[in-house]
Structures are given as structure tokens and as C-alpha cells.
Amino acid sequence: MRSSSSNAFSSKFSVLQFICSSIYLIISRIKYSNGFNFNPLIQLPTNVLYRNTSTLLLNINDFGAQGDRLTDDTKSFREVWKAACSSMSRAEIVIPEMKTYLVRPTDFVGPCRSKVTLRVYGYIVAPRDPEVWDGLDVNKWLYFRRVNRLNIEGGAGGMIDGMGHEWWARSCKKNESNPCTNAPTAVTFDKCKNLKIRNITIFNSQQTHIAFTHCKGVEASGIILMSPDSPSTNGVHISASTNVELDTIIVNTGNECISIGSNSSAIRMTNIFCQLGHGISIGSLGKYNSSGIVEDVVLNRAFFFDTETGLRIKTWQGGSGFVRKVVFENIWMRNVSNPIVIDQYYCDSPLTCLNQTSSVRIENVSYIGIRGTSATDEAIKFACSDSCPCKRLRLENIQLTTLNGNAAKSFCWEAYGTNSRLVYPPSCVSSGDIIIRHQIQFNSTSWRNDHYALF
Numbered sequence: 001m002r003s004s005s006s007n008a009f010s011s012k013f014s015v016l017q018f019i020c021s022s023i024y025l026i027i028s029r030i031k032y033s034n035g036f037n038f039n040p041l042i043q044l045p046t047n048v049l050y051r052n053t054s055t056l057l058l059n060i061n062d063f064g065a066q067g068d069r070l071t072d073d074t075k076s077f078r079e080v081w082k083a084a085c086s087s088m089s090r091a092e093i094v095i096p097e098m099k100t101y102l103v104r105p106t107d108f109v110g111p112c113r114s115k116v117t118l119r120v121y122g123y124i125v126a127p128r129d130p131e132v133w134d135g136l137d138v139n140k141w142l143y144f145r146r147v148n149r150l151n152i153e154g155g156a157g158g159m160i161d162g163m164g165h166e167w168w169a170r171s172c173k174k175n176e177s178n179p180c181t182n183a184p185t186a187v188t189f190d191k192c193k194n195l196k197i198r199n200i201t202i203f204n205s206q207q208t209h210i211a212f213t214h215c216k217g218v219e220a221s222g223i224i225l226m227s228p229d230s231p232s233t234n235g236v237h238i239s240a241s242t243n244v245e246l247d248t249i250i251v252n253t254g255n256e257c258i259s260i261g262s263n264s265s266a267i268r269m270t271n272i273f274c275q276l277g278h279g280i281s282i283g284s285l286g287k288y289n290s291s292g293i294v295e296d297v298v299l300n301r302a303f304f305f306d307t308e309t310g311l312r313i314k315t316w317q318g319g320s321g322f323v324r325k326v327v328f329e330n331i332w333m334r335n336v337s338n339p340i341v342i343d344q345y346y347c348d349s350p351l352t353c354l355n356q357t358s359s360v361r362i363e364n365v366s367y368i369g370i371r372g373t374s375a376t377d378e379a380i381k382f383a384c385s386d387s388c389p390c391k392r393l394r395l396e397n398i399q400l401t402t403l404n405g406n407a408a409k410s411f412c413w414e415a416y417g418t419n420s421r422l423v424y425p426p427s428c429v430s431s432g433d434i435i436i437r438h439q440i441q442f443n444s445t446s447w448r449n450d451h452y453a454l455f
Contacts, residue, residue: 061096069100072102077101087112091117092117093118095121097155099122100123104126110148117151123161124159125163126163127163141206149193154198158200159202162206168230168231187209189218191215192216197220205227209236211239212241219245219247220244223249235258236258241264245269246258247270248271255277256277272299273305274307275306280299281313283314285360288318294324296325304333304336306335310331310339313342324362331371335375339380342383344383367396381411382428385414394418395423
């Protein structure tokens with residue numbers, strides 16, 4: 001058994017190690033985008049050719065793209081996708097470095113005949129003017145649908161810019177006199193299977209940066225999502241998807257860092273860095289008396305800086321379904337308002353929400369190894385339903401103090417579970433219900449029963 005001092009050293013080293021690697025990742029891409037000399041490890045092709053007998057290489061420039069930021073290159077993107085998706089052999093689409101491609105709302109539709117890889121080394125930018133979406137689906141910009149075994153890989157200069165500033169200026173979140181309307185998600189993956197995304201930067205999204213809907217088998221790593229000046233942009237949104245793995249995701253946005261919607265399961269998140277915005281949320285679920293189901297979610301190693309909430313589960317009154325088998329483990333927070341929240345009375349509406357008896361059930365939720373500072377005196381809040389209390393909550397090794405020196409507080413309503421080891425602020429969770437330990441599949445190759453790791 002390691003000593004407490006060695007555990008503390010290990011946790012501090014882990015924090016510093018991840019922060020340093022995150023800073024390096026950001027700086028390397030910013031330097032490249034500003035014209036610094038950088039030689040990519042992979043030499044880019046300049047023509048349509050075969051790398052070997054099984055892979056067709058397609059350079060976007062060979063399909064007429066100009067890459068001068070002014071010319072509309074949408075047609076070239078559609079044509080190169082058609083060529084790649086119809087290829088009998090594996091195909092790789094290359095977006096070359098040191099070029100900026102203006103692309104209008106575009107669908108990239110499968111299924112494709114074989115595996116497609118999209119290599120983004122240059123800039124892809126959206127139109128500035130929201131009027132470009134007139135008559136189109138306002139929720140979409142770059143939209144991938146029913147594509148199986150798609151790989152998207154970026155280099156140091158691989159960036160996608162949603163040009164969202166005009167959308168933000170027209171948002172009701174920015175100005176209450178503006179009408180509340182939808183805005184595009186920068187990159188959407190809908191009904192895709194066995195998807196891999198690596199080393200991509202998306203910034204200034206119109207609303208959500210990247211969304212996975214009705215997907216199965218997603219691996220995303222080395223992703224940077226940034227729009228810190230936006231009033232209400234999301235980082236990653238997961239909905240109706242299963243077997244999703246997020247690793248080393250850096251998010252600085254105006255709303256949720258990561259949000260998990262209904263009908264999602266087997267979600268694994270590691271090394272998540274959230275600054276500003278609303279932290280990581282499950283929900284909201286149950287709106288308009290709907291059913292919401294989320295289960296088997298693990299967040300292991302996350303860092304929150306100056307966020308308005310930390311770990312939040314939010315449901316509307318009147319809904320049905322459940323949230324269960326959730327583990328939040330090894331979390332570090334700095335200046336976070338409302339670090340731990342379960343809110344079964346969520347009401348994001350200008351009208352008063354009516355009291356209703358039915359609710360989305362919340363059970364088997366574990367908070368383990370959570371440390372840091374709260375910007376609010378109330379560091380833990382469990383506001384659970386009278387008719388459907390929160391059950392089998394588990395608090396272990398919680399150390400949350402306030403920045404202002406006041407005593408940190410906990411609030412509980414109809415919250416039941418267990419507390420072990422140090423829990424501060426002192427827990428108000430009632431022990432009227434017995435925790436049921438459950439196996440959580442931590443990754444695709446191993447099972448993890450031990451949830452006692454110290455941060």
C-alpha cells in the first residue's frame with residue numbers, strides 16, 4: 001500500500017504531466033497556424049495516385065479546390081468525397097497544409113464501398129454569413145452520415161473554423177431581445193460505425209463543435225475545441241450512441257464541455273481538460289415528459305478550470321427512464337462553481353416549470369477521488385425527486401474547499417447512498433440504501449472492478 005504522501009505526489013505529478021502535454025499540444029498547433037516553420041512527419045501527396053496496390057490517394061486540389069479562403073470549394077469537397085466513397089479500394093482524402101478552404105453546408109453520405117481516411121492538414125472554414133443557411137438545415141455544417149470505418153486525422157495545422165461570431169451576435173444568449181434559434185453543429189457524425197478521429201482542432205463553432213448521434217464504436221483522441229468568447233457553444237455532444245471513447249480532449253467553450261444525451265451507453269472519457277463553460281453534463285433528460293436513458297459511463301482523470309459547474313446530472317420533472325452505472329473518478333477542480341450536482345428539478349425555461357411526480361431515476365452513481373476548490377460555498381448538491389429519490393450514490397475521498405475561506409457545504413434532498421474515507425464538505429447523503437458494486441468495462445479489452453484509486 002502506498003503512503004498518503006506518495007499518493008499525493010503521484011496525483012500532483014499526473015496533473016502537471018497532463019497540463020504540460022495539453023499546453024504543448026495547443027502551442028504546437030497555434031505555432032503552425034501562424035506560419036512558424038514546421039515539417040510534418042507525413043509528406044503530403046500532390047497528385048491522385050496509389051500509395052500501394054490497395055490505397056487510393058486523393059488530393060482535394062486535384063478536384064479544382066483553390067484553398068485561397070475566398071473561392072467556394074464546396075463542389076470540390078463533394079466530388080472528392082464521391083470518388084473516395086465509391087472506390088473499390090481504400091481511399092485517402094488529403095486536405096493539404098498551408099491552404100484555407102471555404103466550404104458551405106455539406107453532407108458526406110455513406111455507406112462507402114471501402115474504408116475512407118480524411119487527412120486534414122490545412123484549414124477548413126465555414127461561410128461567415130448565417131444567410132448562407134437560408135432554405136437549408138440550420139443544424140448542419142459538415143455532416144457525415146452512415147459512414148462506416150471512417151478515419152479522420154489531422155496534422156499540426158489541421159483546423160476547422162466554424163466562423164461563429166455572427167451567429168453568437170444574433171443569439172438570445174448574447175442579447176435577450178434576439179429570438180432564440182438553432183445554429184449549426186460544426187461537425188456531426190450520424191449513424192456512423194467504427195469511427196476514429198485524431199488530432200483535430202475545431203474552433204469558433206456556430207453552436208456545438210462536434211456531435212455523435214446514433215453512432216456505434218467511436219474513438220476520438222487529441223481533440224482541441226475552442227470558442228472561449230462564445231455565449232453558449234458546446235464542446236462534444238453524445239446522443240443515442242454506444243461504445244464511445246474520448247481521450248485527451250481539451251475544451252474551452254461557452255456552454256457544456258461534454259454533454260451526454262439520451263439513449264447513450266458504454267461511454268469512456270479519460271484525460272479531459274475543461275476551461276470555462278458548464279463542465280461535463282449527463283442530460284438534460286426527460287423534457288416534455290420524454291424518456292431518457294443513460295448508463296455505463298466512466299470519467300477517469302479530468303481537469304476543470306473556472307467552469308460554472310463541474311460534474312452535473314440534470315433531469316426535468318415529468319420524465320421517465322434512468323441514469324445508472326456512472327463513475328466520476330480522479331477529478332481535479334480549480335475555482336469551479338457547483339462542482340458536484342444532481343438536479344432532478346432542472347428547468348431551463350422562461351416559464352415556471354410545473355411540479356410533477358414522475359422523474360428520470362438516478363442510481364448507482366459514484367464520485368471517487370475528487371479534489372480542488374469551489375467558487376461557491378455549496379460544493380455538493382443532490383436535489384433529488386420526492387417520488388423517485390437518488391439511490392446508491394457513493395462518495396469516497398472527496399476534498400473540496402472554497403476559495404474565499406468559507407466552510408464548504410453540502411445540500412441533499414432525497415439522496416441515499418454511502419460515504420467512505422474522507423468526504424469534505426461533510427456528506428449529507430443518507431445511508432438508508434445499500435450501494436451495489438458493479439463492474440465497469442473501462443476499455444475495450446479489460447474489465448475494472450477497483451474504483452478506489454486515489455487522485
